[in-house]
Amino acid sequence: MNPNSKRFWTPGPVIVGAGPSGLAAAACLKQRGVPSLILEKESCLASLWKFKTYDRLQLHLPKKVCQLPYVQFPRQYPTYPTKQQFITYLEAYARHFSIDPLFGQEVQSAKYDATMACWWLKTNEYEFVCRWLIVATGENAEPVIPKIAGISEFQRTLLHTSTYKNGAEFRGHKVLVVGCGNSGMEISLDLYKNGAQVSIVVRDKLHILPKQILGRSTFALSMWLLKWFPVHVVDKFLLLCSRLTLGDTNETGIGRPEIGPLAQKNSVGKTPVLDDGAFAKIKSGEIKVVRGIRRFTTKGAEFEDGTVEELDTVILATGYRSNVTSWLQEASFFNQRNGYPEDPLPNNWKGKNGVYSVGFTRQGLLGVSRDAHKVADDIALQWKSQTRHLRFQS
Numbered sequence: 001m002n003p004n005s006k007r008f009w010t011p012g013p014v015i016v017g018a019g020p021s022g023l024a025a026a027a028c029l030k031q032r033g034v035p036s037l038i039l040e041k042e043s044c045l046a047s048l049w050k051f052k053t054y055d056r057l058q059l060h061l062p063k064k065v066c067q068l069p070y071v072q073f074p075r076q077y078p079t080y081p082t083k084q085q086f087i088t089y090l091e092a093y094a095r096h097f098s099i100d101p102l103f104g105q106e107v108q109s110a111k112y113d114a115t116m117a118c119w120w121l122k123t124n125e126y127e128f129v130c131r132w133l134i135v136a137t138g139e140n141a142e143p144v145i146p147k148i149a150g151i152s153e154f155q156r157t158l159l160h161t162s163t164y165k166n167g168a169e170f171r172g173h174k175v176l177v178v179g180c181g182n183s184g185m186e187i188s189l190d191l192y193k194n195g196a197q198v199s200i201v202v203r204d205k206l207h208i209l210p211k212q213i214l215g216r217s218t219f220a221l222s223m224w225l226l227k228w229f230p231v232h233v234v235d236k237f238l239l240l241c242s243r244l245t246l247g248d249t250n251e252t253g254i255g256r257p258e259i260g261p262l263a264q265k266n267s268v269g270k271t272p273v274l275d276d277g278a279f280a281k282i283k284s285g286e287i288k289v290v291r292g293i294r295r296f297t298t299k300g301a302e303f304e305d306g307t308v309e310e311l312d313t314v315i316l317a318t319g320y321r322s323n324v325t326s327w328l329q330e331a332s333f334f335n336q337r338n339g340y341p342e343d344p345l346p347n348n349w350k351g352k353n354g355v356y357s358v359g360f361t362r363q364g365l366l367g368v369s370r371d372a373h374k375v376a377d378d379i380a381l382q383w384k385s386q387t388r389h390l391r392f393q394s
């Protein structure tokens with residue numbers, strides 16, 4: 001063993017990650033009288049929001065469904081807060097609950113010791129032993145870099161959306177955006193507005209919905225309708241509204257899946273694109289849609305229809321993945337949920353042996369509050385019975 005390593009026993013839960021999920025978990029525990037410790041690998045909280053997002057990013061769901069437990073967004077915030085407003089809110093949130101993460105602690109392994117009934121965490125610097133472990137490292141911890149033939153041979157600029165800030169440096173460039181999720185669509189529009197010549201790779205059918213219907217958030221409207229109508233009826237309504245506002249997306253080469261947008265979100269976790277203007281540019285041909293890529297060449301790409309194009313820049317908008325399998329022992333424990341076989345954590349907040357997760361429900365910020373409350377309730381119950389027991393012994 002490394003003689004310099006220091007080991008700490010943590011009486012309450014250890015939370016891995018100081019993003020929205022970790023902060024929400026710490027706040028909910030604190031409200032129930034349970035102390036916790038957050039370990040964060042970066043040197044600040046919400047590092048993904050601060051460093052891995054583009055400048056124009058705004059929440060695409062209304063603020064009232066995105067807020068963390070107990071503290072509302074400031075009243076003067078707009079319906080869709082900007083990323084800077086969201087970060088300011090998170091900083092204030094941590095201050096409000098006196099949450100003080102231990103920064104620069106990258107958890108390299110977490111192992112359960114059955115004889116001690118404890119989790120042993122090893123970071124780059126220390127070891128921590130705890131009874132409860134809360135995984136709050138999120139679904140977007142690492143960029144997904146697809147293995148497309150020839151990708152390493154492409155000699156021009158290649159980046160992932162996680163390092164894209166704005167389109168200023170791409171003016172006049174021929175840019176290919178690979179991937180048509182919310183990141184790909186918003187960045188394509190940003191590039192277009194900055195004078196780039198943009199193509200977007202759409203390899204499969206997908207749902208595009210207007211971000212707002214009749215001046216109200218499509219998402220909020222859906223949730224309201226779901227109080228009275230089943231999912232398939234609300235989906236029909238959403239598709240009708242999309243048809244009326246966006247037109248027939250098939251005409252642009254973007255087909256609609258057989259399954260409705262909310263049914264798809266619920267069954268496989270795929271978020272519909274909430275369109276904020278990119279689709280109009282696709283419709284007018286100002287942003288070009290291309291099919292899958294066959295291979296990259298040194299100067300461009302060959303597409304599945306056989307056409308070859310020269311490109312200045314390729315932006316991979318191919319999404320993100322969690323990193324839990326790389327440090328959490330038997331993360332496969334959790335691999336028992338239906339629907340997302342490749343996902344390491346369950347669509348569920350409670351695992352075995354005192355391990356919990358917050359923010360792994362593919363619901364963006366929506367799932368965070370609910371998970372944080374449930375996890376904190378469950379741990380607080382055990383915490384109380386543990387402390388009662390200790391008092392009895394002393």
Ligand SMILES: NC(=O)C1=CN([C@@H]2O[C@H](COP(=O)(O)OP(=O)(O)OC[C@H]3O[C@@H](n4cnc5c(N)ncnc54)[C@H](OP(=O)(O)O)[C@@H]3O)[C@@H](O)[C@H]2O)C=CC1
Nearest residue numbers: 058059060146179180181182183184203204271317318319
């Ligand atoms: N304003 C906001 O609030 C925003 C929110 N978000 C959210 O952040 C999360 C991440 O979004 P995003 O970064 O868009 O990632 P997503 O995982 O949502 O989308 C990735 C896209 O890349 C495509 N893709 C993956 N591999 C390839 C490949 N080899 N060739 C072609 N296409 C490929 C996928 O296609 P396929 O479906 O066929 O696999 C999919 O369309 C989502 O939940 C999203 O809703 C993102 C941006 C803005």
Ligand SMILES: O=C(O)C(=O)Cc1c[nH]c2ccccc12
Nearest residue numbers: 219265271272362363364365366
């Ligand atoms: O922002 C995200 O990534 C989300 O997943 C948010 C979200 C959860 N459920 C939805 C249903 C329709 C549109 C967006 C969402």
